[in-house]
Amino acid sequence: xxxxxAHVSDGERDRAVELVQQAYADGRLSPAELEQRLEVALTAxxxxxxxxxxxxxxxxxxxxxxxxxxxxxxxxWHVPRRLRIESEYGRVRLDLSRAHIPHARxxxxxxxxxxxxxxxxxxxxxxxxxxxxxxxxxxACKAAGRQRPGKLHVHITGELPYGRLTxxxxxx
Numbered sequence: 001x002x003x004x005x006a007h008v009s010d011g012e013r014d015r016a017v018e019l020v021q022q023a024y025a026d027g028r029l030s031p032a033e034l035e036q037r038l039e040v041a042l043t044a045x046x047x048x049x050x051x052x053x054x055x056x057x058x059x060x061x062x063x064x065x066x067x068x069x070x071x072x073x074x075x076x077w078h079v080p081r082r083l084r085i086e087s088e089y090g091r092v093r094l095d096l097s098r099a100h101i102p103h104a105r106x107x108x109x110x111x112x113x114x115x116x117x118x119x120x121x122x123x124x125x126x127x128x129x130x131x132x133x134x135x136x137x138x139x140a141c142k143a144a145g146r147q148r149p150g151k152l153h154v155h156i157t158g159e160l161p162y163g164r165l166t167x168x169x170x171x172x
Contacts, residue, residue: 008050016041016050018105019057022081028057066090076100084109085117085158092117096125097170101152110158110165117160119167124151127167131157134165141167 020041024034037053044050062080064071066087073079074095081103085092092112097120110117110132121127126144137160147153156167 008044008047012047012050013041013044016044016054019054022103023057073099079103079106081105082107082109084111086111087115088113090115093120094118095120095170096152096154097122103152104150105147105153105155108154108156108158110156110160112158112160112163114162115160116164117166119154119156119165121154121167121169122152123170124148125154125169126151127154127156129156129165129167131155132165133159134163135161137161137163137165139165139167141165143167143169 017038020029020034020037023029024031029037041050041053044053060080061082061084063084063086065085068089070090071085071087071092072094074093075098077099079096079099079101083094083106085108090112092110092115094108094117099122101122108119116137119127121143126147127141128145129139129141132139139160154167156165
């Protein structure tokens, strides 16, 4: 499909609106720029129209990769807005319960061929793992699925053909 003709998805639109709002909150956009960009983002009908709205705004993506080792993050660590994790055989453990998370929503992409992942959420956080595909693995999301006002929401996507994903809240 021609990129100029590609319809904009709700996810793309939401991401653009969030980036524009974050840029305004960070002081990188004036109120007039905020209003103009939001109008374009909310009325765009194609990805091509949406592109210039966010082209100059940073959208940090931190990538972690391993072939067979473990990827572990726990304690007081900085969680980026977007985290992409790739592992062929290793295990992944992300403990967000005591992490510094400056965003209301974070996106985690998991690309795990044979390994499994455990994501531990802070109290009150919600998660949506509907975008994770498996073949012989399984996805168990034991956290609330609906985002709560003022609380962290974690959106998880990716592929775990033979792996397992467990998402749960921190134990008290």
